[in-house]
Amino acid sequence: MSELLKRVIAAVILAAIGITAMVWSSKGYFVLALLLSVLLMSEYSKITAGLSNEHSRSIRMHTMFRALLSASAFILLYLFARYGINYLAFLLLYPALIMLIELFNAGEKSLLRIMIGHFSLLWIVMPLCLSVFLVFPVGQMYDPRIFIGVLLLIWANDIFAYFIGKYLGKHLLAKRISPRKTVEGALGGAVMALALSFFLFKLLVMPDWFDWPVLSLLISFFTVTGDLLESLIKRNIKIKDSGSMIPGHGGLLDRFDSLLFSLTPVFIYLLIRNIIHLN
Numbered sequence: 001m002s003e004l005l006k007r008v009i010a011a012v013i014l015a016a017i018g019i020t021a022m023v024w025s026s027k028g029y030f031v032l033a034l035l036l037s038v039l040l041m042s043e044y045s046k047i048t049a050g051l052s053n054e055h056s057r058s059i060r061m062h063t064m065f066r067a068l069l070s071a072s073a074f075i076l077l078y079l080f081a082r083y084g085i086n087y088l089a090f091l092l093l094y095p096a097l098i099m100l101i102e103l104f105n106a107g108e109k110s111l112l113r114i115m116i117g118h119f120s121l122l123w124i125v126m127p128l129c130l131s132v133f134l135v136f137p138v139g140q141m142y143d144p145r146i147f148i149g150v151l152l153l154i155w156a157n158d159i160f161a162y163f164i165g166k167y168l169g170k171h172l173l174a175k176r177i178s179p180r181k182t183v184e185g186a187l188g189g190a191v192m193a194l195a196l197s198f199f200l201f202k203l204l205v206m207p208d209w210f211d212w213p214v215l216s217l218l219i220s221f222f223t224v225t226g227d228l229l230e231s232l233i234k235r236n237i238k239i240k241d242s243g244s245m246i247p248g249h250g251g252l253l254d255r256f257d258s259l260l261f262s263l264t265p266v267f268i269y270l271l272i273r274n275i276i277h278l279n
Contacts, residue, residue, distance in 0.1 A: 014255070015155060019148060022135065026082065026142040029135055034074055037128045040252050040260075041070040044124060047237055047253075048116050065101055066117065069094060070125045077129040081136035091129075094121060123229075127263035134267065137276040146276070149204045149212065150266055153219045154258050156196045161189030161224075173224070178231040181224070190220035207275060218269060219262045226261025230254065 021028035045063040073094060076087040098117035102110045134147040165185020173181040197216035201209055230253060234240065253260075270276045 018151065022144040022148060029144060030078055033128060033131060034071055037070040037074045038067045040124050040256065041066045041120060043251050043253055044120050047239060066120055069097065073125050073129055077132045081132045082140060084140055123260060127260045130263050130267040133276050133278065139277060145204045149200045150215065153193045153196060153216050154223055154262055157189035157193040157220050157223050158258055160192035161185040164188030174228050177228050177235065181227060186224050193220050207273065211273065215266060215269060218265050222262045222265050223258035226257045229261065230257040
């Protein structure tokens with residue numbers, strides 16, 4: 001089986017699982033997002049372990065701690081959005097917890113490990129937590145349509161950027177960071193996402209006709225930025241893929257980097273437009 005076919009089959013299966021879980025109920029979304037937060041953080045901890053020259057016991061400790069941190073942050077935000085239980089302020093303790101654990105593992109690389117931990121909060125934990133407000137946009141009523149629309153725009157951008165870049169791409173977008181990202185691919189993905197956004201307006205109603213097109217442009221920019229950021233991280237760590245969990249794609253971070261980098265600007269736009277509310 002070719003790598004391209006593996007990539008397509010894996011993408012279809014992941015999309016089917018994600019959409020089915022979210023359409024099924026809030027429990028489906030909760031289980032899927034919680035599992036994803038734990039797996040992404042575990043993968044992140046493993047690939048960054050080499051930067052601080054951690055020994056195996058320390059790697060296991062940081063992996064477990066960050067996975068629990070990510071899971072608990074998501075659970076708190078879910079409870080806040082779903083049941084109106086105000087745990088939001090507790091999230092302010094999380095940066096301090098990352099620093100606190102270094103007291104039990106003090107060494108020459110402690111500062112670097114703290115920075116690596118804090119970056120994981122920004123890159124992985126915060127976006128996944130903000131996704132809660134996309135499925136609970138107006139209080140305690142579950143409605144995954146906005147989040148599904150965002151996912152469709154991301155997938156459309158990624159798919160067309162990949163194929164147009166692969167077969168028509170000639171001009172590298174960021175040669176020093178990624179030898180495969182092309183200007184043609186980035187533009188092709190953006191055009192497809194923009195085209196899809198006009199159909200989404202008919203299917204998934206927004207207050208104004210321009211909301212989905214604006215979101216498509218935001219997503220197109222930040223998916224490319226997320227791809228390049230992950231490529232930069234892998235280049236610094238000197239690895240090809242973040243893992244091998246998904247056939248044809250590599251690791252989970254390789255597959256979900258676009259989503260992670262897009263969710264925060266999407267959340268900010270929806271909040272400014274008063275489309276979602278924080279209870």
